[in-house]
Amino acid sequence: MKAEDFARQQREISISEFFEKNRHLLGYDNKVKALLMIVKEGVDNALDATEEAGILPDIYVRVKEVGNEKYEIIIKDNGPGIVKKQIPRIFGKLLYGSKFHRLKQNRGQQGIGISAATLYTQLTTGEPLEIVSSTGDGKIHKYRIKINVRRNEPLIIESGVKEGVEWRGVQLRFLTEGMYREYKQSIPEYIKQTAIANPHAHIIFDSPSGRTEFNRGADSLPKHPKEIRPHLHGVELGILTRMLRETKARTLVSFLTSEFTKVGRKTAKEICLKAEIPEAKKPKTIKDEEARRLIEAVKTTKLMKPPTDCLSPLGNEKVKEGMKKELNPEWVGSITRSPEVYRGWPFQVEVCLAHGGEITNPKVMRFANRVPLLYQQGDCAITKAITGIHWKRYGFNGKGIPEEPLAIFVHLVSVWVPFTSESKEAIASYPVIIKEIKLAVQECARKLGLYLSGKRKHEFRQQRIRTFEKYAEETINAISELSGEDRERVKREFTELINSNNNISMEEENGGEEAEVSREERSQPDREEGESENRAARQVTLERLLRREERPDTDG
Ligand SMILES: Nc1ncnc2c1ncn2[C@@H]1O[C@H](COP(=O)(O)OP(=O)(O)OP(=O)(O)O)[C@@H](O)[C@H]1O
Ligand SMILES: [Mg+2]
Numbered sequence: 001m002k003a004e005d006f007a008r009q010q011r012e013i014s015i016s017e018f019f020e021k022n023r024h025l026l027g028y029d030n031k032v033k034a035l036l037m038i039v040k041e042g043v044d045n046a047l048d049a050t051e052e053a054g055i056l057p058d059i060y061v062r063v064k065e066v067g068n069e070k071y072e073i074i075i076k077d078n079g080p081g082i083v084k085k086q087i088p089r090i091f092g093k094l095l096y097g098s099k100f101h102r103l104k105q106n107r108g109q110q111g112i113g114i115s116a117a118t119l120y121t122q123l124t125t126g127e128p129l130e131i132v133s134s135t136g137d138g139k140i141h142k143y144r145i146k147i148n149v150r151r152n153e154p155l156i157i158e159s160g161v162k163e164g165v166e167w168r169g170v171q172l173r174f175l176t177e178g179m180y181r182e183y184k185q186s187i188p189e190y191i192k193q194t195a196i197a198n199p200h201a202h203i204i205f206d207s208p209s210g211r212t213e214f215n216r217g218a219d220s221l222p223k224h225p226k227e228i229r230p231h232l233h234g235v236e237l238g239i240l241t242r243m244l245r246e247t248k249a250r251t252l253v254s255f256l257t258s259e260f261t262k263v264g265r266k267t268a269k270e271i272c273l274k275a276e277i278p279e280a281k282k283p284k285t286i287k288d289e290e291a292r293r294l295i296e297a298v299k300t301t302k303l304m305k306p307p308t309d310c311l312s313p314l315g316n317e318k319v320k321e322g323m324k325k326e327l328n329p330e331w332v333g334s335i336t337r338s339p340e341v342y343r344g345w346p347f348q349v350e351v352c353l354a355h356g357g358e359i360t361n362p363k364v365m366r367f368a369n370r371v372p373l374l375y376q377q378g379d380c381a382i383t384k385a386i387t388g389i390h391w392k393r394y395g396f397n398g399k400g401i402p403e404e405p406l407a408i409f410v411h412l413v414s415v416w417v418p419f420t421s422e423s424k425e426a427i428a429s430y431p432v433i434i435k436e437i438k439l440a441v442q443e444c445a446r447k448l449g450l451y452l453s454g455k456r457k458h459e460f461r462q463q464r465i466r467t468f469e470k471y472a473e474e475t476i477n478a479i480s481e482l483s484g485e486d487r488e489r490v491k492r493e494f495t496e497l498i499n500s501n502n503n504i505s506m507e508e509e510n511g512g513e514e515a516e517v518s519r520e521e522r523s524q525p526d527r528e529e530g531e532s533e534n535r536a537a538r539q540v541t542l543e544r545l546l547r548r549e550e551r552p553d554t555d556g
Helices: 003-009 015-021 031-052 084-092 113-124 187-197 237-246 252-259 265-275 288-299 316-327 381-387 431-470 472-483 487-509 519-523 531-555
Strands: 058-067 070-077 129-135 139-148 153-163 168-177 202-207 210-214 331-336 340-342 345-355 363-368 371-373 406-414
Touching (some): 031 058, 031 168, 031 187, 058 187, 084 113, 084 139, 113 129, 187 202, 187 210, 187 316, 187 363, 187 371, 237 288, 265 288, 316 331, 316 345, 340 431, 345 431, 363 381, 381 406, 381 431, 406 431, 431 487, 472 487
Parallel strands (some): 058 202, 363 406
Antiparallel strands (some): 058 070, 070 168, 129 139, 129 168, 139 153, 340 345, 345 406, 363 371
């Protein structure tokens, strides 16, 4: 073939055509997962929209079988709604959204999620997506939309408006191909984990097997994360040169202070000096070589850490509450790390470990910006961090994920989560992200290790005490006989001594650790004041008795 022949075949590819061929990249690689993806995109958007509008989310999800491998999916929220003009492009055009061009902690980022669901639906059943939306102005807009795949533009099949109805929110109705299952990586599991990570949300889920309702565990919205500018540490040459071209700042110093977070004039001047570029130079005139020098200068400049108000982790208490509510463990402990930066973007890690109780098998629960990640576990930075830990050091068997009744909850929040693909199922393995997760899990594992070794020691002592008690009767009789003391008194002293030893051992074993639902809470009566004095007195009495016990032998 000649170049001219190739030329006849070379033409632009629309993003919709690309994903029509590659729907697996968007997560639509099997029928079970497809249903999950649609529900997930709808619910994630509903949670984003309600939170951004400062509304406590009330979300309704229905999955109903309407034919052979054909399902109706309804997702309804009480969010701000979508203005009429935007409805067609939001649902009928891939790569169209409000979250891509900013740095803000959101569930969605790419502007592809919900239109991908429209695309899959029309590919499998040929049906449009039905949208009902109102901004609360008394007008309810209804659209039926498909995607013109060749042009990546919305195709309006039907539109209408109903006036005089008071309601605000968005309701989506898909008629799609799929398969409904209730195993590990399924819609019920996604909704359950979503409820754990979003205790402020009220969710009703009507599935083919009945209704499940998740009530609010918190009556206020989480802290609203602020939108931020990028952090200079980690900014790459390509991004820096584009920013230099596009900025409205007139000098290099004002460019550095206005386009990046936490850069003051003093630091900006220091960077200019190190890079040997005049402070007042116009950003647009900075050449590639100078930009390279700027990057080098930044590397050796101490910068303040990113602000924490751009990140909204759940917080130790909420994570623990969620885990206790859903898993009912014996022990639970959690850690929230300080914010860190990858590629100039802040992120933060929180980890919770729950052990024993109703947990029977090892379980890893991965979350990114409050969204549960159910697929591609092996490719995820969270799994890599966990399996890279030497669990033996903390008293667990071997490497990998320890074979314990242990649930590991890891939540990464970031102004931009680095997903490994458009389906947003796994977090990319940036070394600094793996390191942060590892440190957090290790710290929790250390606490859990202490608790478990204390528990083992306690069980061992209990065993010894039981053996001791087995021979108590005989010993009491012997002491009483040999010492001439009243048998009842010996018995009383003896019992108290056993109890006091039991209490000493428990105090030693439980010093300072985080045992949320610990065994002493469940089984021990309150101890009296002056316990230690009584204990000392009993010890003296017993020693006295034992000395008398020895007397006949020594005398004899
Ligand atoms: N229920 C909703 N209420 C209000 N606005 C919504 C709703 N669903 C979607 N939107 C708007 O539509 C846009 C596109 O949604 P879409 O899911 O396609 O992309 P995204 O959420 O921005 O990113 P991602 O592709 O990662 O999901 C959103 O950015 C948001 O502005
Ligand atoms: Mg989305």
